[in-house]
Amino acid sequence: xxxxxxxxxxxxxxxxxxxxxxxxxxxxxxxxxxxxxxxxxxxxxxxxxxxxxxxxxxxxxxxxxxxxxxxxxxxxxxxxxxxxxxxxxxxxxxxxxxxxxxxxxxxxxxxxxxxxxxxxxxxxxxxxxxxxxxxxxxxxxxxxxxxxxxxxxxxxxxxxxxxxxxxxxxxxxxxxxxxxxxxxxxxxxxxxxxxxxxxxxxxxxxxxxxxxxxxxxxxxxxxxxxxxxxxxxxxxxxxxxxxxxxxxxxxxxxxxxxxxxxxxxxxxxxxxxxxxxxxxxxxxxxxxxxxxxxxxxxxxxxxxxxxxxxxxxxxxxxxxxxxxxxxxxxxxxxxxxxxxx
Amino acid sequence: xxxxxxxxxxxxxxxxxxxxxxxxxxxxxxxxxxxxxxxxxxxxxxxxxxxxxxxxxxxxxxxxxxxxxxxxxxxxxxxxxxxxxxxxxxxxxxxxxxxxxxxxxxxxxxxxxxxxxxxxxxxxxxxxxxxxxxxxxxxxxxxxxxxxxxxxxxxxxxxxxxxxxxxxxxxxxxxxxxxxxxxxxxxxxxxxxxxxxxxxxxxxxxxxxxxxxxxxxxxxxxxxxxxxxxxxxxxxxxxxxxxxxxxxxxxxxxxxxxxxxxxxxxxxxxxxxxxxxxxxxxxxxxxxxxxxxxxxxxxxxxxxxxxxxxxxxxxxxxxxxxxxxxxxxxxxxxxxxxxxx
DNA sequence: TTGTACGCGTTATCAC
DNA sequence: GTGATAACGCGTACAA
Numbered sequence: 001x002x003x004x005x006x007x008x009x010x011x012x013x014x015x016x017x018x019x020x021x022x023x024x025x026x027x028x029x030x031x032x033x034x035x036x037x038x039x040x041x042x043x044x045x046x047x048x049x050x051x052x053x054x055x056x057x058x059x060x061x062x063x064x065x066x067x068x069x070x071x072x073x074x075x076x077x078x079x080x081x082x083x084x085x086x087x088x089x090x091x092x093x094x095x096x097x098x099x100x101x102x103x104x105x106x107x108x109x110x111x112x113x114x115x116x117x118x119x120x121x122x123x124x125x126x127x128x129x130x131x132x133x134x135x136x137x138x139x140x141x142x143x144x145x146x147x148x149x150x151x152x153x154x155x156x157x158x159x160x161x162x163x164x165x166x167x168x169x170x171x172x173x174x175x176x177x178x179x180x181x182x183x184x185x186x187x188x189x190x191x192x193x194x195x196x197x198x199x200x201x202x203x204x205x206x207x208x209x210x211x212x213x214x215x216x217x218x219x220x221x222x223x224x225x226x227x228x229x230x231x232x233x234x235x236x237x238x239x240x241x242x243x244x245x246x247x248x249x250x251x252x253x254x255x256x257x258x259x260x261x262x263x264x265x266x267x268x269x270x271x272x273x274x275x276x277x278x279x280x281x282x283x284x285x286x287x288x289x290x291x292x293x294x295x296x297x298x299x300x301x302x303x304x305x306x307x308x309x310x311x312x313x314x315x316x317x318x319x320x321x322x323x324x325x326x327x328x329x330x331x332x333x334x335x336x337x338x339x340x341x
Numbered sequence: 342x343x344x345x346x347x348x349x350x351x352x353x354x355x356x357x358x359x360x361x362x363x364x365x366x367x368x369x370x371x372x373x374x375x376x377x378x379x380x381x382x383x384x385x386x387x388x389x390x391x392x393x394x395x396x397x398x399x400x401x402x403x404x405x406x407x408x409x410x411x412x413x414x415x416x417x418x419x420x421x422x423x424x425x426x427x428x429x430x431x432x433x434x435x436x437x438x439x440x441x442x443x444x445x446x447x448x449x450x451x452x453x454x455x456x457x458x459x460x461x462x463x464x465x466x467x468x469x470x471x472x473x474x475x476x477x478x479x480x481x482x483x484x485x486x487x488x489x490x491x492x493x494x495x496x497x498x499x500x501x502x503x504x505x506x507x508x509x510x511x512x513x514x515x516x517x518x519x520x521x522x523x524x525x526x527x528x529x530x531x532x533x534x535x536x537x538x539x540x541x542x543x544x545x546x547x548x549x550x551x552x553x554x555x556x557x558x559x560x561x562x563x564x565x566x567x568x569x570x571x572x573x574x575x576x577x578x579x580x581x582x583x584x585x586x587x588x589x590x591x592x593x594x595x596x597x598x599x600x601x602x603x604x605x606x607x608x609x610x611x612x613x614x615x616x617x618x619x620x621x622x623x624x625x626x627x628x629x630x631x632x633x634x635x636x637x638x639x640x641x642x643x644x645x646x647x648x649x650x651x652x653x654x655x656x657x658x659x660x661x662x663x664x665x666x667x668x669x670x671x672x673x674x675x676x677x678x679x680x681x682x
Numbered sequence: 683t684t685g686t687a688c689g690c691g692t693t694a695t696c697a698c
Numbered sequence: 699g700t701g702a703t704a705a706c707g708c709g710t711a712c713a714a
Contacts, residue, residue, distance in 0.1 A: 002459065004691055015701045020693060028699055047459030051401065052691030054392045055706045062440070071429070075422040076626055085416045092443035097453075097462065099403070099440045102433035112438075118343065118388030120707090121438065228630060259630050266632070285417055289569060289600050291607070291632035345707055356685045361709060369683060393707030396690045461691090 003044045012040035023048060054120070062097045063087075063312060064122035066113055066136060068129045068195075069106030073227055077256050078284035079301055083128060083150065086305020094313045096123075110136055117145055124316045126308050130154060130162075130196040146319070148312040150304050152196050161315060163307045163326040165299045167197055170330040171204025171251070174279055174297050177332055178249045179212050182341035183277060187220040187247035189234045189261065191254055198223070201253050201281065220247055224257060231260025239268060248341050249277040255284045258294055262337070266291075273339030283333050293335035303328045344385045353381035364389060395461070403438045404428075404653060405463035407454055407477060409470045409536075410447030414568055418597050419625035420642055424469060424491065427646020435654045437464075451477055458486050465657045467649050471495060471503075471537040487660070489653040491645050493537050502656060504649045504667040506640045508538055511671040512545025515592055515620055515638050518673055520553050523682035524590035524618060528561040530575045530602065531594045539564070542594050542622065561588055565598060572601025580609060589682050590618040596625045599635055603678070607632075614680030624674050634676035644669045 005023075009016040014037060021029050022037040040046075054060045065087065067074050074080055084098075091098055099122055101112030113136050116122050125140060130151030140147045141156070149162040178186055188205045190198045202221070209216055222237060224230025231252065238247060252258040258280035265272055272278055272292055280287070283298035307326050315321045346364075350357040355378060362370050363378040381387075395401045406428065408415050415421055425439075432439055440463055442453030454477050457463050466481060471492030481488045482497070490503040519527055529546045531539045543562065550557055563578060565571025572593065579588060593599040599621035606613055613619055613633055621628070624639035648667050656662045 002461070002691095006691080016691090017693080017702075018700060020691095021700085024693085026699095030699060033699080047455070049691050050456070050460035050462050051392060051395045052461075052706090053693075055396050055708095056691080056693040058706075060392065072426055075426045076419075078417075078419070081416040081421055085413055088412070088441070088443040089445065092445070092449065096443070097440055097457070098443055099438055100429070102429040102437070102439055104430065104433075108433065114388065115391070116438075119391035120343070120393075121391050228626065256627075259627065263630050263632075285569065286600065286627065289604050291604075343707095347707080357708080358686080358710075359684060362684085365709080371683060374684080390707050393690090394709080396692090397707080397709045399690075 002049065003046050004049070005046075007044055008037065008040045008046050011044060012037045058120070059123050059316075060121060061095060062099050062122045063091055063309060064113070064116045064125040065098055065100045066109065066125055066127050067101070068131065069104075069109050070225070071104060071109070073225060074129070076227070077254070078286065079254075079282055080128075082284065082301040083305035083308075086302040086307075087126060087309045088305075090306045090309030091313070093310075096309070096313060110139075114139065117143065124148075124312045126150065126312055130164075132194050132196065132199070146312065146315045148308050148315065150308050152200060154196050157325065159323055161311055161321075161324045161326075163304050163311065163328065165304070165328050165330050167200035167299075168204040168207070170281070170297050170299065171201035172208045173204075173330070174251055174281070174332060175205045175208035176212075178251065178277060178279055178338065179208065179214075181249070181277065181338065183247075183249035184214055184341070185220070185245075185247040186214070186249045186251065187222070187238055189231070189250060189252045189257060190221070190223045191230070191257070192225055193223050198253060201251075205251055228256055228260035228263075231257040231262075232264045235261050235264040235268070239270070247276070249279070249338070252278060252280040255280050255282045255287050255294060255296055258296070258337075259286070259290055262290055262292075262294070272337050277338040277341075279332075279338050287333075288335060290337070292337050295335045295338040296333050298331045298333050300328045300330070343390065344387050345390070346387075348385055349378065349381045349387050352385055353378045399461070400464050400657075401462060402436060403440050403463045404432055404650060405454070405457045405466040406439055406441045407450065407466055407468050408442070409472070410445075410450050411566070412445060412450070414566055415470070417568070418595070419627065420595075420623055421469075423625065423642040424646035424649075427643040427648075428467060428650045429646075431647045431650030432654070434651075437650070437654060451480075455480065458484065465489075465653045467491065467653055471505075473535050473537065473540070487653065487656045489649050489656065491649050493541060495537050498666065500664055502652055502662075502665045502667075504645050504652065504669065506645070506669050506671050508541035508640075509545040509548070511622070511638050511640065512542035512592070513549045514545075514671070515622070515673060516546045516549035517553075519590045519592065519618060519620055519679065520549065520555075522590070522618065522679065524588075525555055525682070526561070526586070526588040527555070527590045527592065528563070528579055528588035529592050529594075530572070530598060531562070531564045532571070532598070533566055534564050539594060542592075546592055569597055569601035569604075572598040572603075573605045576602050576605040576609070580611070588617070590620070590679070593619060593621040596621050596623045596628050596635060596637055599637070599678075600627070600631055603631055603633075603635070613678050618679040618682075620673075620679050628674075629676060631678070633678050636676045636679040637674055639672045639674050641669045641671070 124146035283296040465487035624637040
């Protein structure tokens with residue numbers, strides 16, 4: 001077996017409790033014994049056992065990460081690695097580890113979260129999404145377990161710490177940008193309607209049209225999953241409209257979907273931005289590598305992750321920490337997929 | 342606090358050990374008491390405490406995931422989410438959780454691994470890469486700690502369980518494919534030379550040329566990090582050659598880099614595949630979305646992850662499990678970035 | 683078939 | 699300042 005605190009104690013001729021205090025750097029231990037104990041630890045190659053510490057402490061220094069049930073789709077989106085990197089950096093700064101729930105569907109994930117939480121595996125949880133009805137959220141709230149959400153809560157906005165963009169405003173800005181280029185036939189291709197981010201971006205789109213006195217047409221509003229394939233399907237649907245009714249600009253709720261859109265348009269012989277402008281969201285790494293390079297609303301994905309873990313840790317370490325709404329800036333990055341109407 | 346085994350015991354009028362046995366589904370407990378205890382557990386909403394269990398068991402049911410030190414780069418590559426999904430599914434099938442080391446550089450990651458391992462946080466470790474000199478590998482081997490590697494070990498190939506493609510053969514196949522199209526001026530753009538995968542793919546490239554009696558030119562061999570930017574730099578370098586010395590085909594060791602290549606070629610007015618063929622590796626999701634769609638060697642990334650966790654768990658659960666070399670199939674997927682010379 | 687008692691490696695609360 | 703001792707929640711010999 002591994003070398004324990006007791007071994008160190010014997011070796012240094014002190015009590016186990018003293019060793020424990022040295023590890024915690026307790027000020028009431030004399031420098032002399034500290035030295036002696038540290039030497040012993042080094043000599044024996046001692047490393048603290050986190051499991052035992054967790055049991056005594058009732059704290060694990062681990063954050064749980066919860067993906068949406070459709071994790072295969074979620075993983076594929078470049079959003080995920082970027083937000084993960086932010087989470088990782090934020091966690092690392094406070095010496096927290098990251099643990100993921102495994103499972104491919106809602107049921108698996110739900111059970112995974114319960115195991116994590118009840119099993120005491122994690123000190124807190126990050127929800128990497130926001131859904132309209134979410135029993136995981138309900139569960140965490142009921143147990144008053146520390147968690148933060150990336151995205152805007154569907155309800156109880158003031159009782160949930162969350163890190164989000166102002167997606168309503170971002171989408172309104174984006175739509176206004178297209179309007180300012182002279183487009184009036186403006187379609188919206190959104191993601192899963194269960195996701196709050198879709199809802200918010202749709203609202204922003206509608207609001208912008210409304211303020212510009214442009215009637216909202218239901219056949220200009222499409223919903224697909226956040227995937228390449230979704231972009232294709234949506235385009236095909238729009239292009240079945242009679243020529244004079246086709247939109248001249250598309251607002252696409254996700255870059256990956258936009259990539260599918262571009263691809264499909266290309267194979268249909270429709271050129272971007274001459275025939276059709278495309279503006280999307282997220283500004284992931286390959287946006288600028290698309291053909292043509294994608295204009296996209298940068299939502300600072302990394303920051304979303306970073307602040308999420310920072311605030312979660314705050315809530316863990318101070319249970320009375322007030323709920324916060326953290327808004328990350330967005331910015332329209334103009335490239336070559338958008339042009340004058 | 343949470344409801345414990347003792348609470349259940351009291352409620353069901355049995356001893357704590359009986360409850361424990363019911364959880365383990367010990368056959369020596371009568372069906373009647375099992376029912377009684379299970380009813381009590383349900384009634385009280387009992388969930389086992391993993392931490393306590395881990396301490397008693399000396400096992401955590403957690404797998405550790407180790408990324409290369411340059412994790413920011415690694416995360417960005419679509420390879421990562423895909424392999425992660427495979428790992429996740431494999432782990433989930435055996436009820437294992439996944440934990441990641443956090444940290445942005447070699448030093449952080451190294452310390453993170455030591456903490457994970459010595460701290461007893463994980464039962465085993467997956468190395469998601471293979472480097473030429475790797476002290477993490479050395480450490481794990483010295484401690485005889487269960488681990489598997491994704492990729493080919495630089496040394497001790499027969500003493501390390503690993504899941505890999507035959508990258509030598511894959512690269513040779515790929516080069517031969519280009520040769521069969523009539524290309525003779527064939528360049529290789531590889532990744533980080535510290536990575537074994539780069540080394541293997543370079544070897545395969547060289548071997549194919551050698552067998553075709555084509556001399557190897559050092560200025561046709563470039564190395565960049567696995568990133569979009571790397572593709573750009575490499576192309577610029579090659580295009581500085583006099584026209585008649587320029588390669589007519591590129592073998593690129595990574596799709597992401599190939600995307601950068603395509604992009605740069607486009608802006609230089611060089612058309613693919615008419616002027617130059619491009620063949621890359623990995624066949625990640627967006628390969629077919631590139632312009633033109635990328636011909637790529639599919640290496641079954643998902644399978645790499647899936648088998649890695651499966652075999653790691655085998656090693657954990659049976660410490661005498663022999664070392665294995667698991668080879669995942671590869672296949673050239675021809676799209677529009679390759680053509681006759 | 684079930685109960686008792688101890689150990690897993692720490693931390694924390696007392697004493698001294 | 700430092701040393702016993704009791705938790706933390708569970709698994710498991712050993713008894714009964």
